[in-house]
Amino acid sequence: MRYLFISCVCFLVVMMFAACSPNNVTVDDSLKKYFDENHVTGTFGLFDNGQGQFSIYNLSRxxxxxxxxxxxxxIVNSLIGLETGKISGQHMVIKWDGVTRKFPGGDTASAWNKDLTMEEAFKVSAVPYYQEVARRIGKDTMQRFLDTLGYASRYGRAIVRKIDSFWLDNSIKITADEQLGLVKKLYFDQLPFRKKTTQDIVKQIMLQEDNANYKLSYKSGWANTENGDELGWIIGWIEENKHPYFFALNVDAPPGTNLQPIRIKLLKDILKQYGFMEGKK
Structure with missing residues (x-):
């Protein structure tokens, strides 16, 4: 089977994605102004791979x-889907089921309501496409992969309860530290998946901006916490002069806050403060 790597020698030790330690962290409270001006609370971490150093706002969070x-x-759903053959490649189409979906604000999710390739679904963050991928993977296989990865396991094993919503319904939880560790391992092909037909494809579809000064790769996330607050993520990396820097942004805000523009603005404001996006790093 294409995912026999789950067993035996390679994974006697469960992978942990925790990234930072007290010896390589600089706490940067100067970033607080970006969170305050956008009326959100949260945390941001940046890892300079060349220096092995973190800059972090709100370290405890x-x-x-x-x-x-x-x-x-x-990201993980794509990796598992590709590795198990449930996704044949970034151009694999899943047909629209004909259900017209709307976003919480009432706007029609026109980018979701059509046939989509994996790459298209990833870019527009189409939940129905990836729910179908998860169903095709199946609960038992998904659980084995999460256990093998040690995904979202900082405070205990991540349990797959409902196969097509467990990443959305607060039944599993992950820290920003773990998120940054995940994308760092993906960038360096250090995850327990094949390089060319799995990890490389996911890295390709994560690329969002590519110009003469930098390459910016990320995946965003937006959902509601258990108390109804809006929760937003952006995790990924920026490359300048072929040097990668990894980041994780995590924010929350009162119900009804539109986090979609806030997340990317926050990320870019912070990166610009650190001197990125001009090709000089």
């Missing part, structure tokens, strides 16, 4: 507070 992964789970 970054390391110790876990939240549902929302659509950032599409």
């Amino acid at each position: 970054f390391k110790d507070s876990a939240y549902l992964p929302a659509s950032t789970f599409k």
Whole structure:
């Protein structure tokens, strides 16, 4: 079977994605102004791979507070789907089921309500596409992969309860530290998946901006916490002059807050403060 790697030698030790330690962290409270001006609370962490150093705002939240992964789970769902053959490649189409879906604000999810390739579904964060991928993977196989990865396990094993919503319904939770560790391992092909037909494809579809100064790759996520607050994520990396820097942004805000523009604005404001996006890093 295509996913026999789950067993035996390679995975006697469960992978953990925790990334930072007290010896390589600089706490940067100067970033607070970006969260305040956007009326959100949260955390941000940046890892300079060349120097092995972190810059983190709100360290306790970054390391110790876990939240549902929302659509950032599409990274892992894609990896497992590709590895098991449930996704044949980034151009695999899943037919629209004919159900017209709307976003919480009432707007029709026109980008979702059509036939989509994997790459298209990832870019527009189409929940129905990836719910179908999860159903095709199946609960038992999904659970084995999450156990093998040690995904979202900082505070105990991540249990797959409902196969097509467990990453959205607060039944599993992950820290920003774990999220950053995940994308770092993906970038360096250190996850327990094949390189060319699995990890490379996911890295390709994560690329959002590519110009002469930088390459920006990420996956966002947006859902509601158990108390109804809006929760947002952006996790990924920025490359300048072929040097990668990894980041995880996590925010929450009162119900009804439109986090879609806030997340990317926050990310870019912070990256610009650190001197990115000009090709000079």
